[in-house]
Amino acid sequence: xxxxxxxxRITLPPEQQRAIRRAVKWEVFTIVYTSITIAVIALVVxxxxxxxxxxxxxxxxxxxxxxxLTALIFVRRxxxxxxxxxxxxxxxxxxxxxxxxLLAVGLNLAFESAxxxxxxEHPTIGTVVLxxxxxxxxxxxxxxxxxxxxxxxxxxxxxxxKLAPVLHNKLLYADADMAKADWQTTVASIIxxxxxxxxxxWLDGAAAVFISLGIIxxxxxxxxxxxxxxxxxxxxxxxxxxxxPLAADIVAYLCDRPWASDAAVRMRDQGQVFHIEAFVVPRxxxxxxxxxxxxxxxxxxxxxxVQDVVIVPVERLPDEAxxxx
Amino acid sequence: xxxxxxFRRQPRSVGxxxxxxxxxxxxxxxxxxxxxxxxxxxxxxxxxxxxxxxxDRDLVDVRDxxxxxxxxxxxxxxxxxxxxxPDWTVASEETLVTMLEDGELDLIAxxxxxxxxxxxxxxxxxxYTGIDGADGREIVMLVPLGENAFLSSxxxxxxxxxxx
Numbered sequence: 001x002x003x004x005x006x007x008x009r010i011t012l013p014p015e016q017q018r019a020i021r022r023a024v025k026w027e028v029f030t031i032v033y034t035s036i037t038i039a040v041i042a043l044v045v046x047x048x049x050x051x052x053x054x055x056x057x058x059x060x061x062x063x064x065x066x067x068x069l070t071a072l073i074f075v076r077r078x079x080x081x082x083x084x085x086x087x088x089x090x091x092x093x094x095x096x097x098x099x100x101x102l103l104a105v106g107l108n109l110a111f112e113s114a115x116x117x118x119x120x121e122h123p124t125i126g127t128v129v130l131x132x133x134x135x136x137x138x139x140x141x142x143x144x145x146x147x148x149x150x151x152x153x154x155x156x157x158x159x160x161x162k163l164a165p166v167l168h169n170k171l172l173y174a175d176a177d178m179a180k181a182d183w184q185t186t187v188a189s190i191i192x193x194x195x196x197x198x199x200x201x202w203l204d205g206a207a208a209v210f211i212s213l214g215i216i217x218x219x220x221x222x223x224x225x226x227x228x229x230x231x232x233x234x235x236x237x238x239x240x241x242x243x244x245p246l247a248a249d250i251v252a253y254l255c256d257r258p259w260a261s262d263a264a265v266r267m268r269d270q271g272q273v274f275h276i277e278a279f280v281v282p283r284x285x286x287x288x289x290x291x292x293x294x295x296x297x298x299x300x301x302x303x304x305x306v307q308d309v310v311i312v313p314v315e316r317l318p319d320e321a322x323x324x325x
Numbered sequence: 326x327x328x329x330x331x332f333r334r335q336p337r338s339v340g341x342x343x344x345x346x347x348x349x350x351x352x353x354x355x356x357x358x359x360x361x362x363x364x365x366x367x368x369x370x371x372x373x374x375x376x377x378x379x380x381d382r383d384l385v386d387v388r389d390x391x392x393x394x395x396x397x398x399x400x401x402x403x404x405x406x407x408x409x410x411p412d413w414t415v416a417s418e419e420t421l422v423t424m425l426e427d428g429e430l431d432l433i434a435x436x437x438x439x440x441x442x443x444x445x446x447x448x449x450x451x452x453y454t455g456i457d458g459a460d461g462r463e464i465v466m467l468v469p470l471g472e473n474a475f476l477s478s479x480x481x482x483x484x485x486x487x488x489x
Binding site: 127134 | 362
């Protein structure tokens with residue numbers, strides 16, 4: 001899969017090819033690491049609601065990686081008669097699935113934890129025998145949570161957040177963002193368990209509610225980002241914070257053509273690459289086919305993300321098109 | 326000048342106070358971990374341990390309302406270890422669990438196994454297969470929900486006596 005740089009219609013530049021290979025490696029590493037984490041937490045999860053919530057969050061955190069790797073198989077394919085725009089939307093679909101799953105499970109966990117808290121359920125945490133000694137299971141929970149946090153916060157979280165802008169991949173960015181925020185879950189679950197240890201039974205439920213709210217928030221953010229992309233929002237940067245600067249660059253390039261008097265674009269994000277409709281008002285209402293072809297090639301050469309570009313000569317620019325001003 | 330240097334020192338002193346508070350908490354200024362929210366272990370130590378049981382084929386024999394058998398001896402020994410006087414109540418399991426929830430019992434011991442359906446209403450101890458008459462069953466005991474110091478003390482005793 002990673003031996004070719006094929007990416008829909010284009011071949012990726014070397015920097016992006018390298019980034020995508022590294023992203024795949026990190027995603028596979030994350031899946032292995034998280035699977036081990038899930039197995040280890042299963043041994044100590046006990047009756048703590050906070051631990052249970054953190055454990056389920058770990059399981060949920062596998063979804064973005066699986067979605068990314070699955071989508072990657074599809075987005076590489078060339079456009080065909082059946083799929084004339086290629087399959088780049090697979091990344092957005094994966095993002096949406098991850099968002100909705102987080103939201104649904106987060107709401108369920110928040111409800112469950114709040115109900116337990118209101119009902120005044122006292123979490124029962126007993127002991128375990130370890131190398132012949134009877135020790136309180138809570139200590140093991142604290143140790144396990146403190147150890148498993150190392151991966152997301154110090155290794156794969158920062159690594160993926162460096163790759164996301166290079167690849168303009170929002171799913172990877174969201175994934176990295178959640179990994180980096182994982183320490184909050186860990187701290188909350190440790191406080192919950194230590195609270196139970198100190199006899200403050202409600203701290204466990206309160207920590208579980210806090211963790212579930214974090215999951216809900218991730219769900220809302222991801223669902224929203226995925227939906228607006230699938231609804232063909234104006235292309236934005238990988239972190240969805242501002243309009244993508246490429247639109248203005250393309251308009252500037254178009255206006256520089258000797259045959260063009262004015263220009264504007266409609267640019268949508270198909271997942272990692274852009275689909276661009278460029279409207280150009282030709283001087284003296286004349287343009288040759290050769291000029292159009294040359295301009296289309298020029299726009300494509302501006303950035304690897306320019307995957308599909310259509311140049312439309314018009315009498316006046318559509319109101320909704322981006323003039324880059 | 327003086328004021329500004331005192332201001333600079335302030336965060337450090339806050340840190341020291343926080344560190345002291347934390348180490349005090351962990352090392353125990355009257356605090357042990359785990360603790361009981363309702364103080365069961367404190368109440369029964371040197372006092373009365375109220376235990377509920379139901380007749381069981383090999384574990385609990387009841388004659389004239391007085392239970393005997395291997396598990397009764399085991400729990401009596403535990404009561405001894407914390408200088409408590411055992412007080413036995415014989416009733417059906419559901420009645421006992423309700424009494425446990427209402428704070429009328431501290432412990433339920435008998436032919437209850439790890440497959441007990443009372444998980445939601447009682448704290449369940451680890452399972453022990455080494456009790457005489459258990460006949461391969463994994464025997465658990467029930468404590469009030471969340472009384473973790475009491476549960477830990479009981480499990481530590483059982484590990485010593487009948488642990489594998």
